[in-house]
Amino acid sequence: MVIIKVIIKSKVKPTEDKYKVKKAILNIFPKANLRYSEKDFYGKWEGETKDVERFKELIRSQAILDTARMILEEKMDENSTRFYLNKQAAFVKAVNFDIDVHGGIYVKIIAEKGEDILKIIKDIAPRTKGGVIIEEEEEEIIEEKG
């Protein structure tokens, strides 16, 4: 079991329902501990979790592991990675990485000390071949052969 911390943030626009935005976040990260604040009609949910199981299930059931892997590697740095989830898709229990200019759900995955962020990314979104998850070592061997 890899040890991570996930930071989650989402704005709540004036015409949005804060509880619907909360539900959208909890659809993807059910165990997230969220706090709400508001300033000048603009609200914000902020929180964290250590649990990414539902997110992992969803990217598997939606068969978007390769997209997820690409997104997770895109903004990877030394010990973290970050991405946005489309809020409207999340509301209907779907993972969608399409950027929402009005602020989707910001997710930052941080590797706790001693953990390797790439290993965590491999665990969350392993590579696939023909729709089947492959061991990445295997893939390297295949590539060497090719």
Added chain:
Amino acid sequence: MVIIKVIIKSKVKPTEDKYKVKKAILNIFPKANLRYSEKDFYGKWEGETKDVERFKELIRSQAILDTARMILEEKMDENSTRFYLNKQAAFVKAVNFDIDVHGGIYVKIIAEKGEDILKIIKDIAPRTKGGVIIEEEEEEIIEEKG
């Protein structure tokens, strides 16, 4: 008094509160007659009004007549013009023409028969000089002198 018909439409996204979206529309067009429908989590307000007084007041008090005029002329055709209002701004009783890719408030102003759409636009958003509304005939004379 010019005779017009204004058609108003606005989507309601899954995380939005339909009554907040309705309030946003009514902040700009208080007399609009609105109907709500919903399909697959996406809602829609649709309606019409003949009254643009609040809209006229707002573009005057916000001192954005020149912007409004430009916007109103941009999509002008034979007997109508159309534009979008930012929903979040409308919720706080402000007119803002910044396009909202997730669907602002669509407004179509139609000149009823016998009415000239350009005359209607001039009435809604007259030209200004140094912040003061001018008669457009005057402006033409000034231009001729210049």
